[in-house]
Every structure is written in structure tokens, then in C-alpha cells.
Amino acid sequence: MTHAAFLTSSGNTSDDADRARYRRVTTLLGLLLLASMTLSLSLGSFPTSIDQVVHALVAPQNSDIAFIVWELRLPRILLAVLVGAALAIAGAILQGIVRNPLASPDVIGITSGAAMAAVVFLALFTTSLSIHWLPAAALLGALLSALLVFLLAWRHGITPTRMVLVGIGLSAAMSAVTTLVIVISDDSSAMVAYVWLTGSLYAAQWQDVLGIMPWLLVAVPLCLTQARQMDAMALGDQVAQGLGVNVLRSRLLLMACSVALAGAAVAFAGGLSFVGLIAPHIAARLVGRSFTRLAPIAGLVGALIVLYADLLGRVAFLPKDLPAGIFVSGVGAPFFVYLLHRTRADTRG
Amino acid sequence: MLTGRFSRIAGLLLGLVVVALAFAASVMLGSTKIAPPTFAQALLHYDPSRVAHIIILKERLPRAVIAALVGASLAMAGVLMQTVTRNPLASPSILGINAGAMFFVVIAVSLLPLHTPAQYVWAALLGALVAAGLVVALSRGRQGELSSLRVVLAGVAITAMFVSFSQGLLIIDQQSFESVLYWLAGSVSGRELSLVVPLLPFFASALVLCVLLVRHANALLLDDDMVKGLGMPASAIKLLLGLAVILLAGSSVALAGMIGFVGLIVPHMARGLFGVDHRWLLPACALLGASLLLLADVASRFLMAPQDVPVGVMTALIGTPFFIYLARRTQA
Numbered sequence: 088m089t090h091a092a093f094l095t096s097s098g099n100t101s102d103d104a105d106r107a108r109y110r111r112v113t114t115l116l117g118l119l120l121l122a123s124m125t126l127s128l129s130l131g132s133f134p135t136s137i138d139q140v141v142h143a144l145v146a147p148q149n150s151d152i153a154f155i156v157w158e159l160r161l162p163r164i165l166l167a168v169l170v171g172a173a174l175a176i177a178g179a180i181l182q183g184i185v186r187n188p189l190a191s192p193d194v195i196g197i198t199s200g201a202a203m204a205a206v207v208f209l210a211l212f213t214t215s216l217s218i219h220w221l222p223a224a225a226l227l228g229a230l231l232s233a234l235l236v237f238l239l240a241w242r243h244g245i246t247p248t249r250m251v252l253v254g255i256g257l258s259a260a261m262s263a264v265t266t267l268v269i270v271i272s273d274d275s276s277a278m279v280a281y282v283w284l285t286g287s288l289y290a291a292q293w294q295d296v297l298g299i300m301p302w303l304l305v306a307v308p309l310c311l312t313q314a315r316q317m318d319a320m321a322l323g324d325q326v327a328q329g330l331g332v333n334v335l336r337s338r339l340l341l342m343a344c345s346v347a348l349a350g351a352a353v354a355f356a357g358g359l360s361f362v363g364l365i366a367p368h369i370a371a372r373l374v375g376r377s378f379t380r381l382a383p384i385a386g387l388v389g390a391l392i393v394l395y396a397d398l399l400g401r402v403a404f405l406p407k408d409l410p411a412g413i414f415v416s417g418v419g420a421p422f423f424v425y426l427l428h429r430t431r432a433d434t435r436g
Numbered sequence: 437m438l439t440g441r442f443s444r445i446a447g448l449l450l451g452l453v454v455v456a457l458a459f460a461a462s463v464m465l466g467s468t469k470i471a472p473p474t475f476a477q478a479l480l481h482y483d484p485s486r487v488a489h490i491i492i493l494k495e496r497l498p499r500a501v502i503a504a505l506v507g508a509s510l511a512m513a514g515v516l517m518q519t520v521t522r523n524p525l526a527s528p529s530i531l532g533i534n535a536g537a538m539f540f541v542v543i544a545v546s547l548l549p550l551h552t553p554a555q556y557v558w559a560a561l562l563g564a565l566v567a568a569g570l571v572v573a574l575s576r577g578r579q580g581e582l583s584s585l586r587v588v589l590a591g592v593a594i595t596a597m598f599v600s601f602s603q604g605l606l607i608i609d610q611q612s613f614e615s616v617l618y619w620l621a622g623s624v625s626g627r628e629l630s631l632v633v634p635l636l637p638f639f640a641s642a643l644v645l646c647v648l649l650v651r652h653a654n655a656l657l658l659d660d661d662m663v664k665g666l667g668m669p670a671s672a673i674k675l676l677l678g679l680a681v682i683l684l685a686g687s688s689v690a691l692a693g694m695i696g697f698v699g700l701i702v703p704h705m706a707r708g709l710f711g712v713d714h715r716w717l718l719p720a721c722a723l724l725g726a727s728l729l730l731l732a733d734v735a736s737r738f739l740m741a742p743q744d745v746p747v748g749v750m751t752a753l754i755g756t757p758f759f760i761y762l763a764r765r766t767q768a
Binding site: 191239260262270278360409410413416420 | 530
């Protein structure tokens, strides 16, 4: 669907058809997600049947299976779902703002800022502080670097192009510092840092799930309130202003949502690249680019991607537990190349 | 800016002097200081029983030669890329060429029995070719034009792809951790001169391409229609210059890993001094690139002494403010 079409199409039959399609896609993806979560709950190094898992879920007893399901698998699966959804929605917002399907939370320095903070934390503070502070450090790094990108790109206001270019430059510097810290720290902590950089949900706990929740609960509704403005800005700043949108205010609000979502996701799961890049594409193919519909579907798609990547990492190479990030980029990167090739005709440069 | 032929020749000669001074600094400065007479002695009457002579011949000299060679190559690759893509932000590192070469080298080192640069330079060239092809294919707009933002974003995505592939490989095969880390960081230390020699043909053929195509490169400063009007095939010129870029960047990565920003900064400095004519620009880039990497390498020895900082980290830290300055200037 083209950008112009959805603004003029309110109230006619094609809109009804779109709505029905949206409802159908949402239901299908929702059911698929639930089924996948159940499947993932029952698979692992300790074999459990779906019966046993369901039983342990509804009537938890003091058994091994209840412990495995409740304390080991469920928090990890929930975290995968939340992280995937957060990254995907952050990507959808960013691609909308930059008006370019190649943008992702990585390009405005969020991922590399979090990575730098996390690696510095792992190398310098693990002796004096508990590892539980790692997400806080990473989140702080993400927020600070996004702020820095914003300040450096500010020149009588902010344009998406300038922001992306500044973000790329700053990312390069922060990656250099990350590399430096890894090179000068000893091998074992370097390996921990590397697994973190690739993106892993290993040893996720309930407190991680509770830690990421508030960010989603605040940022997702907030960005949906700006959906109309987002759709208007897709037509260009001047058109949006003509339609009565305060472009700068909306852009800042949406940016803040994107940073909060991506920052929180990266803080708890490390650098899972490509989720924020490909999930919005898949969602746009399913339900079009209207943000009210795009964001929830992108969230569901992102959740599914990370869920399956983590499942593969957990069970495909037993007894090794490989980081989910390997599978996300292994599948995501080629798919991204393919998508880009297909969509290049209907995007502007 | 230097305008006349005479002042430009003087400028290039001065550049040569700067390279020579930086080269001497690279040989003499470090945790062990070397006096100039010792350097001369080591070259003329090598005595393997003297520690200083061993340091010079086995450590400092190769390091300086590689830094100069790689610096010059990356800077020339950068200016050619900026001309071909007509994008001031293009460079081998930003557009993912270095990352592609690195990933293929990592595969060659960890999965195939290839261990010296002469053996895996082919992997590096192939990787550079694949990455360049991907970036060009992905960043073309509807009419085949290369838009500035799209090229850069495609490059970032390609870089992210190859870097995360390398990281994945690294986590699966932890034995190759050390060597991969080396490629990711970019470093000119710990290589012997004998490793450089087999790569010289690659650098030399790129140089020949540059010399042959220097006038055609100038024509690309006009738009494609005007190039055709001059009777030159624009796409063939771009293809051949792209080949030179791949040879230069690929061999550099095979020697020294991912070293960013030299290819970005130096062309802008050289253009500010010598203008846009490639007959002056290319040699100027080579000289400035060599001196920049030599000096960055010298600085990297003192930044966190006694630990060596990878020179790729140094160039990224020097280059970022400059990149942000350029990005702020783009009108968009």
C-alpha cells in the first residue's frame, strides 16, 4: 500500500478489508506465538513432554520439572518474547522517522553504546559490583549514546539523515573502544563480553523479565499515541506540518520511545542485530505501513524471531548453549539482503 | 590550496619528507628507544647478537613498512570510492568492504588450513568483492543512481552482517578467538617482512590501474551523461576503479585487519590541499595516508604503555570527530 493511499482511504470498503486482514494476521500470529512458547517450554536438555509442562504450569508442585519450567525455561522464553517485541517496535519507529527501510536501532548508536558500557562493566567492575548491575550499565550506555547522537546532530533542529550519519560515526568510535577493552582484558572475561555482544538470553531470570516490563508498558502505548503523526511524517516534513503535526515534538517523542525500547532490550539480551531491521519489513508486507497496525504486528514478528533463535541455540547443538544472536544474524542477514532487493523499487532514497 | 604545478610538486615533496620522518619515528620510538646511528648500523651491518638490531629488523621495520603500505592503500581506496560513488562519506570501512574481507579471512583462518597473508589474501579479495557487490546492488535507487544516505546505510548493514557472522564463528570455534580478535581490531604489529612480499603484486597491479585510469577518474567528477558525451564508458571506468579499490582494500585487510577511517579522512585532507585533480590527489593521498597510519601507530604505543593499543582503535578515535564534522555539513 502506498503512503498516499492510507490517508485517503478512511471509511471505504478497502479500509474494512484492511481491518479484517489486520485482525486475521494478529490472531494468527498471536496463536502461533502461544503455540511456539509452549513448544519451547517443553524442549531442552532435560526432556519433558507437553503434558508435563502444562501440568507444571497450572499446578506447580515441588518437582524437578516444575523447577525447570518455572525457574529456567519460562523466564527465558518470556524475556525472548519481550526483547524481540521491543527491538522490532523500536526498529519500526526508527524506519518510520528516518523514512528509510535500512535504518535500525544499531545505526543511531544505541546498540554500540550499550555494548561499550557492558564491556567496560565486565572488564572493570565485575570484581567490585554484582553482575546484576550489567543491564543497568548497558541501559545507561544506550541512553547516553542516543543523547550524544542527538546533541551532535542538532543544528537548527534535527534531520533524520544527519542523525543517522552522526550515529554511524559515533558507533564506530564506541565499537573501537569496545574492541580496545576486549583486547586488553584477559581471555575469559573477553569471551563473556563476546557472548554478550552477540546477543544471548542464557540464564535469564524472573528479575530480568520484571526489569524490562516497565519499559515496554510505558513506551509502546506512548508511541502508539503518535501513530497518526508518524503516518503523516511518512509523506515528508512539509506535508506533515501542513496536516497540523508538530514535527519536532512528535519526532522527539517517538525517538525517545525507540531509544527506551531498544536500550532496554539490548540491556537484557545484548546486541541482537537484525531483529529491529527485518521484523518491521515482514510486518509491513503483512499489514501495510500504517503505524497503528505496523507496530503491534512487528512486535509479534520480532518476538517470534527471537523466540525461535533462542530455542535453536538451546536445543540444536546440545550440550552447547549457543547465543541466540548467532541464529538471528545467520537467518536475518541474508533475509535482510533479499528483502532489501525486493523493496528497493518502492522506497525513496 | 596549492594551485600551480610548482607549488604542488613542492607539496608532494614535503609529503615525502613527512612520510620519511614518520617512518623514522616509527622505527625509533617505543618501549625501547633506538638511536639513529643504531638504526643505520642495523641496516648496514646486521648483528644478530645485539638486541637492538633484532628489535629493528624483526619488529620495528616490518611494522613501519606495513603501516606505510596499508595507510597509503586505504587512503587511495578511499578517494577512488568517493569518486566512484560521488559520496563524501564513502570509504572501505564505512561501506563494509573491510568487514567483508575480514569475514572471509576469518573463515580461511579458522576453517581452512590457510595461515599466512599470502595464502588468505585471496579470501580477503573475494570478501571485499562480495561486500562491494552487495553494497552497490543494495544501494541503487530506482533509476540506478546511488543515493548518499542509502549507500551508507547499506554499508552499515553489510558491516553488521559480516561482523556478527565473524562473532558467531568465533563463539562456536573458541580456538581461533585470538586470531579473529586481531582482525577485528586492526593491527600492524607482529608481522614479518617476508609476509609482505607475496602481497606486493596485488598492491602493484592496483597502482598500475590507478595510473592508467587517472584521467578517466577525473572525468567521473562530471555526471554520467557528460562522461558519455566525452566518449568514455562511465560504467566500465567505475568497474575498473572498483577493481582497484578491491585490490587495495582486500590486500590491506589481509595484512592488517580492519583499520577504519584512514580511507575517509585522508582524501578530504588531500582534496583541501591539492584540489580534485586525481593526478595530484592520488599521490597526495598515498603520502598522507602513509604518514597518518605511521603516526597513529607510533601514538598507539604510548596511549596505554606498556600495552599496545591496536592501531585500528587509534584511527577510529581520530577519525570519528572528523566523520561527525562531515556528517553535520551534509545538507539534508
